Amino acid sequence: MTTRIRWLGHAAMALDTAGSKILIDPFFTGNPKAVIRAAEAEADFILISHGHGDHVGDSVEIAKRTGATVISNYEIACWLEQKGLTKVHGQQHGGGFNHPFGRVKLTLAFHGSALPDGSNGGNPCGFLIYLKDGKKIYHAADTGLFGDMRLIGEEGIDLAILPIGDNYTMGPDDSIRAIKLIQPKQVIPIHYDTFPIIAQDAQAWAARVKAETSAQAIVLQPGQEITL
Ligand code: NI
Numbered sequence: 632m633t634t635r636i637r638w639l640g641h642a643a644m645a646l647d648t649a650g651s652k653i654l655i656d657p658f659f660t661g662n663p664k665a666v667i668r669a670a671e672a673e674a675d676f677i678l679i680s681h682g683h684g685d686h687v688g689d690s691v692e693i694a695k696r697t698g699a700t701v702i703s704n705y706e707i708a709c710w711l712e713q714k715g716l717t718k719v720h721g722q723q724h725g726g727g728f729n730h731p732f733g734r735v736k737l738t739l740a741f742h743g744s745a746l747p748d749g750s751n752g753g754n755p756c757g758f759l760i761y762l763k764d765g766k767k768i769y770h771a772a773d774t775g776l777f778g779d780m781r782l783i784g785e786e787g788i789d790l791a792i793l794p795i796g797d798n799y800t801m802g803p804d805d806s807i808r809a810i811k812l813i814q815p816k817q818v819i820p821i822h823y824d825t826f827p828i829i830a831q832d833a834q835a836w837a838a839r840v841k842a843e844t845s846a847q848a849i850v851l852q853p854g855q856e857i858t859l
């Protein structure tokens with residue numbers, strides 16, 4: 632079984648696994664790095680890490696058009712129901728659920744989560760995704776460094792997807808410390824270069840990952856994909 636993982640710019644990823652199409656944090660409208668329009672997005676499931684506009688993004692429109700089930704924290708799931716979505720699945724931190732494409736567990740994330748209209752978006756999360764073939768992906772979403780990333784790493788992470796943009800999330804220095812805690816086989820940087828305030832040199836970051844950790848850094852351009 633192979634899983635295709637495509638970076639769609641910012642924190643947005645598309646996963647194609649076990650016959651399901653999954654979008655994570657589908658922010659296309661207003662995203663200068665977006666490689667597709669919301670109207671083109673395909674999804675069976677949408678995962679939303681927190682309430683900020685650059686992560687909720689176009690989720691409501693895409694879910695209404697595609698009929699995708701949206702997975703997020705309980706507060707955001709309730710907010711999505713108020714927006715007219717019926718196929719929502721609320722979870723909370725530390726809780727996992729066996730979805731048709733694999734298991735999803737919500738992890739801690741240190742960040743905010745207010746929704747675009749000011750509603751309470753609960754607490755922000757990352758995602759630990761257990762694929763059907765046993766491989767594990769950790770999408771950290773927006774977070775600072777925290778020591779319990781070591782516990783996530785104890786599960787044996789094949790691919791970590793980590794922010795490196797600084798200012799709103801971890802920057803390059805703390806992302807290196809995160810990689811040392813998580814010890815993933817591979818790591819993809821996200822949440823950088825979308826806006827000038829989070830500009831980073833991803834190639835310099837990749838050189839540091841190679842020199843200072845045992846992980847393989849994979850720097851994608853928006854629209855590029857890997858298979859796992
Ligand atoms: Ni955010």
Ligand code: MN
Nearest residue numbers: 683685686773
């Ligand atoms: Mn963000």
